[in-house]
Amino acid sequence: MRPRPSTAGDLPVLLPFRVSRTRARFTLGPVRAWLLGAWLAGLVLVMPALAQGPDAVLSPLQVILRWAPLLLTGFAFNVAISLVAMLLGTGAGVGLGLALVSEGPILRRVAWGLTQFFRNVPWLVLLFFVMFLVPFQVTVFGLRVPLPDWIKATVGFALPVMANVAEIVRGAVRSVPATQWEAAESLAFTRRQTLFRIILPQCLKRMLPPWMNVYALIAMATVQASIVGVTEMLTLTAQVHAAEGGRPELFAPLYGFALLCFFLYCYPIDRLTARLERRFETA
Amino acid sequence: MSDGASPMSRVPPADRPIVQVLDVHKAFGEAEVLKGISFDVRRGEVVCIIGPSGSGKSTLIRCINALVPVTSGTIRVDGIEVVDPKLDKLALRRKVGMVFQQYNLFPHKTALENVMMAPIHVLGQDKREVEVRARALLAKVRLAGKEAAYPGEMSGGQQQRVAIARSLAMRPEVMLFDEVTAALDPETVKEVLVTIRELAEEGMTCLLVTHEMNFAREVADHVYFTDRGVIVEHGPPETLFSSAVDARTRRFLSQVL
Numbered sequence A: 001m002r003p004r005p006s007t008a009g010d011l012p013v014l015l016p017f018r019v020s021r022t023r024a025r026f027t028l029g030p031v032r033a034w035l036l037g038a039w040l041a042g043l044v045l046v047m048p049a050l051a052q053g054p055d056a057v058l059s060p061l062q063v064i065l066r067w068a069p070l071l072l073t074g075f076a077f078n079v080a081i082s083l084v085a086m087l088l089g090t091g092a093g094v095g096l097g098l099a100l101v102s103e104g105p106i107l108r109r110v111a112w113g114l115t116q117f118f119r120n121v122p123w124l125v126l127l128f129f130v131m132f133l134v135p136f137q138v139t140v141f142g143l144r145v146p147l148p149d150w151i152k153a154t155v156g157f158a159l160p161v162m163a164n165v166a167e168i169v170r171g172a173v174r175s176v177p178a179t180q181w182e183a184a185e186s187l188a189f190t191r192r193q194t195l196f197r198i199i200l201p202q203c204l205k206r207m208l209p210p211w212m213n214v215y216a217l218i219a220m221a222t223v224q225a226s227i228v229g230v231t232e233m234l235t236l237t238a239q240v241h242a243a244e245g246g247r248p249e250l251f252a253p254l255y256g257f258a259l260l261c262f263f264l265y266c267y268p269i270d271r272l273t274a275r276l277e278r279r280f281e282t283a
Numbered sequence B: 001m002s003d004g005a006s007p008m009s010r011v012p013p014a015d016r017p018i019v020q021v022l023d024v025h026k027a028f029g030e031a032e033v034l035k036g037i038s039f040d041v042r043r044g045e046v047v048c049i050i051g052p053s054g055s056g057k058s059t060l061i062r063c064i065n066a067l068v069p070v071t072s073g074t075i076r077v078d079g080i081e082v083v084d085p086k087l088d089k090l091a092l093r094r095k096v097g098m099v100f101q102q103y104n105l106f107p108h109k110t111a112l113e114n115v116m117m118a119p120i121h122v123l124g125q126d127k128r129e130v131e132v133r134a135r136a137l138l139a140k141v142r143l144a145g146k147e148a149a150y151p152g153e154m155s156g157g158q159q160q161r162v163a164i165a166r167s168l169a170m171r172p173e174v175m176l177f178d179e180v181t182a183a184l185d186p187e188t189v190k191e192v193l194v195t196i197r198e199l200a201e202e203g204m205t206c207l208l209v210t211h212e213m214n215f216a217r218e219v220a221d222h223v224y225f226t227d228r229g230v231i232v233e234h235g236p237p238e239t240l241f242s243s244a245v246d247a248r249t250r251r252f253l254s255q256v257l
Helices: A012-018 A021-052 A060-100 A105-119 A123-133 A149-175 A178-186 A191-228 A233-243 A248-282 B057-064 B089-095 B111-121 B127-140 B156-168 B186-201 B213-219 B237-242 B247-256
Strands: A137-140 A143-146 B017-028 B031-042 B046-050 B072-077 B096-099 B174-178 B205-209 B222-227 B230-235
Touching (some): A123 A149, A123 A191, A149 A191, A178 A191, A178 B096, A191 B111, B057 B072, B057 B174, B096 B156, B186 B205, B186 B213, B213 B237, B222 B247
Antiparallel strands (some): B017 B072
């Protein structure tokens, strides 16, 4: 591939995005399987509009085909944000959840307060807060590390994930009968050993479906990042629409394409969650 | 094994008590469950506690390994003051094994792993050495061949014998049995009782809360009858079962025998 420092045909609105394209392509991998499906379904979606398209301008299908690589790169960003938010949130949430079942009354109170707070505030407001409070760069050992917007947004989404995961951990630990604690205690296990060797291994399975449920919710919520200016699929869809002259007949196909991408991503997760739930119920 | 049924074939109990319970009271809120219980268990002795449901028997046995804190009174187990606020609970529980009514095996571990876990993680013993001992213990409770079975794949009687082996793997000085046959099918009760009797014959100190009167009569050295939080009457089984003095004891025995 030859380098293109400034491509003539490209619209200026896309230029800042090009920079991060190589990184984004990396996360596109898992999505690639869905690409074909999205494409085909998109085709059906735009068929009716295709017939009325004037000759001079591109038909809705042509518009989607033309911008699909860009839009899907944007979708890959949504996936990346959701995955990293889930990773951070799960790590913090397990810690918070263990604090919720700890013996220290103060620790338990503080953890309870944090959990309740982050579970009961709008995600979008949290996102605004984080975008404002987290600096655009941090200095580590005299080295300036820039924090791109999407990283900050990720932290914003990780907070509700943390609180929800903490609640899942607490519920799962509480669901193990007290007699298991008694049995372990009578064998002289310490509390920590009991928790990590006996209680948690028993409830890992039980935690999986609700955890996946949180993931599907956070994946869909990532479009809220567009409101705080993060370049992701919804932002790009709006920009593409504008770049194509804001033609009203393009609105439904373009946003329909975005809906479809999220549906194709989240629906299998939802099905899998339901199947696991059923299996663990019978087991 | 049937020829060893007589208590006479056992190691004779030593005189020094290994468990001393003195004037123990326990209240859950307003409800006083134990109202001044005192008794001793000597080393090598088999003591049974009988009595109607709700008379505080399970609470009493749980106080001995500090699963339940007492309200007042003294409990001493092999020199350890159980009621001491600075009690080293882990040291106490290494001396006291406990078997529960609902077995309480760890469902995510096999029979062998259930037996091996505590010696490895609590006592820090060598895994290979523990495995040899655990297999021997499972064979002792007649479960050789069930090492790889999970609790969910075993009958109640089998699970309860794994629970006994699990407790024995810690080499306790005293074994507490809390109505260990109450949740079992009648046909599996016997296999568990046989296991406990063998333990008793080997000289293990056993304190049992039980509804198995025939077992108590055959195996116990001493039987305590409790009702509403107090010991009503106690004595060697042959005396208590045939010539009880208290009217409450007589009524209870006439109902269960």
